[in-house]
Amino acid sequence: METTDSRSHTYSAVSLATSETPSWKTTSFWQAISVVLVFACVVLTVALGAVVASMSSGTQGQQSLGSTLAPCPAGIPVEPVNEDDPGLYDDLSLAEHNAVRVYMESRETLALTPWDEAGFSDNYINSIELHVPVKSEALAFLDGGGDKPERQALVTVHAGGKTPPVVEEYVVGPLPNPARHAPYSNPARRSPIPWTSRAIDAKEYALIFPIIENATAAVHDILKESYGYTYHNCSGHCLVDIDTVPKGYRSGQRRSWVLFHRGGVGGVTYFVGFMIQITHESVDPSEWHVSRVYYNKQYFDSVEQLITGYADGSVEKDTPHADIQDDEILYPTFVRRGKPQPASPSRGPTLTEPGGRRYAVRGRHVEFMGWSFDWRLTTSQSMQLYDVRMNGERIAYELSSQEATSFYSGYNPGMLNNLFVDSYWDVGRSFELVRGIDCPKTATFFNTLQQRSTKEPRLMQNAVCVFELNAGIPLRRHFDSDFAGGFNFYGGMADHVLVLRHINTVYNYDYVYDYIFHQNGVIEVRVGLTGFILTSQDKNSYGYPLYGGNIGNIHQHAFNYKVDLDILGAQNRFETVDIVLENITDPQRPDLRHIQTRIQRNLRRTEREAAVQYDFNRPKYYNFYNEEETNRFAVNRGYRVQLNGIAKTLLPRQDWAPMRGVAWQDYQLAVTRRKESEPSSSSIYNQNDLYEPLVDFQTFIDDDENIVDEDLVAWVTLSTHHIPHSEDFPTTATAGTQMQFFLRPFNYYDEDPSVGSSNAVLITPGERSGSVRVERFGTPTGPACVSEQSPFRYNGTWRGPH
Numbered sequence: 097m098e099t100t101d102s103r104s105h106t107y108s109a110v111s112l113a114t115s116e117t118p119s120w121k122t123t124s125f126w127q128a129i130s131v132v133l134v135f136a137c138v139v140l141t142v143a144l145g146a147v148v149a150s151m152s153s154g155t156q157g158q159q160s161l162g163s164t165l166a167p168c169p170a171g172i173p174v175e176p177v178n179e180d181d182p183g184l185y186d187d188l189s190l191a192e193h194n195a196v197r198v199y200m201e202s203r204e205t206l207a208l209t210p211w212d213e214a215g216f217s218d219n220y221i222n223s224i225e226l227h228v229p230v231k232s233e234a235l236a237f238l239d240g241g242g243d244k245p246e247r248q249a250l251v252t253v254h255a256g257g258k259t260p261p262v263v264e265e266y267v268v269g270p271l272p273n274p275a276r277h278a279p280y281s282n283p284a285r286r287s288p289i290p291w292t293s294r295a296i297d298a299k300e301y302a303l304i305f306p307i308i309e310n311a312t313a314a315v316h317d318i319l320k321e322s323y324g325y326t327y328h329n330c331s332g333h334c335l336v337d338i339d340t341v342p343k344g345y346r347s348g349q350r351r352s353w354v355l356f357h358r359g360g361v362g363g364v365t366y367f368v369g370f371m372i373q374i375t376h377e378s379v380d381p382s383e384w385h386v387s388r389v390y391y392n393k394q395y396f397d398s399v400e401q402l403i404t405g406y407a408d409g410s411v412e413k414d415t416p417h418a419d420i421q422d423d424e425i426l427y428p429t430f431v432r433r434g435k436p437q438p439a440s441p442s443r444g445p446t447l448t449e450p451g452g453r454r455y456a457v458r459g460r461h462v463e464f465m466g467w468s469f470d471w472r473l474t475t476s477q478s479m480q481l482y483d484v485r486m487n488g489e490r491i492a493y494e495l496s497s498q499e500a501t502s503f504y505s506g507y508n509p510g511m512l513n514n515l516f517v518d519s520y521w522d523v524g525r526s527f528e529l530v531r532g533i534d535c536p537k538t539a540t541f542f543n544t545l546q547q548r549s550t551k552e553p554r555l556m557q558n559a560v561c562v563f564e565l566n567a568g569i570p571l572r573r574h575f576d577s578d579f580a581g582g583f584n585f586y587g588g589m590a591d592h593v594l595v596l597r598h599i600n601t602v603y604n605y606d607y608v609y610d611y612i613f614h615q616n617g618v619i620e621v622r623v624g625l626t627g628f629i630l631t632s633q634d635k636n637s638y639g640y641p642l643y644g645g646n647i648g649n650i651h652q653h654a655f656n657y658k659v660d661l662d663i664l665g666a667q668n669r670f671e672t673v674d675i676v677l678e679n680i681t682d683p684q685r686p687d688l689r690h691i692q693t694r695i696q697r698n699l700r701r702t703e704r705e706a707a708v709q710y711d712f713n714r715p716k717y718y719n720f721y722n723e724e725e726t727n728r729f730a731v732n733r734g735y736r737v738q739l740n741g742i743a744k745t746l747l748p749r750q751d752w753a754p755m756r757g758v759a760w761q762d763y764q765l766a767v768t769r770r771k772e773s774e775p776s777s778s779s780i781y782n783q784n785d786l787y788e789p790l791v792d793f794q795t796f797i798d799d800d801e802n803i804v805d806e807d808l809v810a811w812v813t814l815s816t817h818h819i820p821h822s823e824d825f826p827t828t829a830t831a832g833t834q835m836q837f838f839l840r841p842f843n844y845y846d847e848d849p850s851v852g853s854s855n856a857v858l859i860t861p862g863e864r865s866g867s868v869r870v871e872r873f874g875t876p877t878g879p880a881c882v883s884e885q886s887p888f889r890y891n892g893t894w895r896g897p898h
């Protein structure tokens with residue numbers, strides 16, 4: 097990269113001039129400017145010539161005015177995953193996926209049928225993903241030079257061929273050449289995994305579709321008259337079905353309300369007022385049937401009952417809504433409309449990397465300005481970061497997304513039952529990101545593999561990106577006035593951060609997940625909401641009327657994260673630093689009273705003491721520290737969890753059974769002793785058995801273990817209430833719907849560690865009056881350059897392994 101830097105001549109005169117005197121005051125500046133301008137004119141002429149030439153020759157020339165600048169240096173090269181020696185947390189490679197599948201399918205005792213040939217009542221593999229090593233073995237390897245832990249996979253089997261059928265999980269190893277498998281056993285979880293709590297897969301859907309077909313064929317004419325849309329035999333105006341969750345009202349039930357929304361662009365924003373409930377609980381699919389029907393706010397026991405009532409006039413009929421018939425109404429579309437902005441189309445600002453890539457990527461390992469971490473994108477739990485360090489010191493062993501929920505309210509059976517627990521819906525399915533919109537053009541993109549409910553893993557192209565961002569705000573700055581019209585100094589530093597991003601699309605919604613590393617030791621964990629809202633024909637007490645006469649039903653979003661903090665070792669303490677009132681005799685005026693706040697450190701000794709339900713009347717900090725380690729001022733070195741996205745969950749766990757499956761949602765922060773048996777606050781099996789969930793987070797707290805000088809995990813919940821409004825069309829926007837928490841050093845360092853940055857700027861008055869000295873600590877100010885840009889490409893394909 098040095099060679100590219102030294103290529104500059106034109107701009108160096110300008111940048112050198114800044115050190116002593118304001119550059120515009122020097123003659124060398126004006127000389128330089130005229131050189132630049134003359135050069136620019138020549139360049140413009142050449143470029144115009146080139147453009148004209150390329151236009152006349154009819155080719156799509158890459159020539160542009162920008163191409164006259166030198167390309168920026170490439171910077172630190174990106175190294176691909178080393179499949180011969182994968183990192184501890186690297187997701188399975190394609191070869192490993194295949195080896196695991198072949199190994200498992202050839203075990204006679206397991207009696208597995210390959211996915212392609214399997215039917216509902218066979219035993220077959222439902223998912224394959226990495227099984228991370230136990231922490232003690234991983235640490236022995238990372239810190240103690242111990243052996244590299246064996247690489248293993250976790251395989252989920254839908255054992256429909258067993259009596260009774262059951263869901264099984266196996267740990268398979270060692271990779272890449274599996275030779276052993278053993279049931280994954282976890283004493284803290286319900287065992288075995290109930291068959292009725294399994295995630296619905298393609299085999300089950302294949303048996304449900306004919307029932308939907310049959311029912312909708314019977315009511316074909318009713319749907320056509322009522323909505324202008326049909327399901328069975330439809331053409332043009334088609335309905336699309338989705339099933340609700342949870343599947344029943346108590347543990348062990350399996351019944352799905354099937355909802356219908358309009359097909360086509362943004363169709364998910366218009367659900368019709370017809371729904372059927374299918375009971376598919378029996379192990380014998382021939383017993384599955386339509387058990388309830390809902391039409392225009394009326395309930396029926398069968399499709400026939402609706403048809404008879406509709407014919408004899410006893411049923412109140414629905415009529416097509418004008419909006420829905422009118423293709424000119426664009427609300428749910430992305431067609432540009434309204435006053436054009438900008439008045440004449442032009443490009444917005446973009447990032448360049450004049451110093452080249454300043455972060456290192458080796459496989460799934462990333463390093464940036466003292467930070468380092470590994471990441472993986474799991475099929476069942478989305479993004480997981482491991483071994484997060486700053487300047488070589490581990491801050492967190494694991495920082496991972498656990499669960500995302502959205503619980504709706506309404507009168508119709510769809511909204512009554514839309515209690516979404518998204519790990520069930522493939523949170524790992526993060527689709528292709530678009531360069532320049534989802535991530536800056538300068539970003540590094542990663543493909544991921546996901547295998548669930550498919551024969552082979554699916555390649556998700558460019559599903560994750562990493563980039564350095566100028567956040568557009570000073571990280572720190574001060575203008576030091578001399579209070580005489582001038583200044584003593586200015587010190588400042590731009591907030592250059594590293595962002596790890598993926599966007600998970602769960603049917604209608606898009607969650608933008610960010611992990612942001614600031615240079616002052618702060619990690620920002622953020623999630624933003626966008627995508628389509630769900631609407632329904634419903635009462636106005638659940639939302640405002642919108643497009644098509646539907647309302648946007650009120651719902652609450654919640655996200656849970658696991659933060660396995662390791663502050664200078666795994667043994668840590670958790671304290672709240674409470675801000676409390678004191679009412680004292682004023683020390684300077686004993687005749688007066690004085691009321692103010694003070695700090696009160698409260699060590700939390702057990703898990704129950706450490707389950708936080710935010711109380712506005714008791715403000716406090718949440719601090720994790722090491723009792724043995726102090727900073728220069730003899731204060732325990734710690735990291736603080738700061739919550740910037742909290743919302744009260746009103747639904748009571750005591751009185752409302754489904755809340756048991758999402759117990760974490762009641763705590764903005766809960767601190768528990770880390771256990772291998774408590775790897776996650778949720779599971780994909782919680783969705784369909786919220787009543788007796790496979791993972792009951794409350795049990796993590798209820799054993800009330802000692803948490804003093806133990807390995808601690810902070811479970812953090814971000815949440816927001818969403819009352820949809822007209823501007824949620826076409827989609828909810830991220831502005832205003834971002835929630836975040838921060839991990840902030842709290843007396844961890846003796847001072848802000850960003851003092852080491854050579855990107856800081858210190859300006860002081862120069863010796864001659866009117867001049868200034870600009871100290872950039874060696875950072876060059878030129879030459880200007882253009883970042884190499886990959887041509888715009890979008891594939892959008894995510895099926896198939898290659």
Ligand SMILES: *[C@@H]1O[C@H](CO)[C@@H](O)[C@H](O)[C@H]1NC(C)=O
Binds near residue numbers: 306
């Ligand atoms: C199809 O629907 C009819 C009437 O609605 C019902 O009698 C029949 O059992 C259904 N068949 C299947 C396979 O669901």
Ligand SMILES: *[C@@H]1O[C@H](CO)[C@@H](O)[C@H](O)[C@H]1NC(C)=O
Binds near residue numbers: 313314
């Ligand atoms: C659907 O199409 C098939 C084949 O054209 C036809 O036999 C059937 O009657 C149609 N069903 C309805 C409800 O119109």
Ligand SMILES: *[C@@H]1O[C@H](CO)[C@@H](O)[C@H](O)[C@H]1NC(C)=O
Binds near residue numbers: 679689691
């Ligand atoms: C402060 O203390 C005084 C004297 O005990 C008492 O009269 C007063 O109510 C107290 N005020 C508050 C706000 O606690």
Ligand SMILES: *[C@@H]1O[C@H](CO)[C@@H](O)[C@H](O)[C@H]1NC(C)=O
Binds near residue numbers: 890891892893898
């Ligand atoms: C997308 O990628 C797949 C797999 O590499 C390839 O087969 C397909 O042709 C690509 N499609 C487009 C539109 O580029």
Ligand SMILES: [Cu+2]
Binds near residue numbers: 625653
């Ligand atoms: Cu929402």
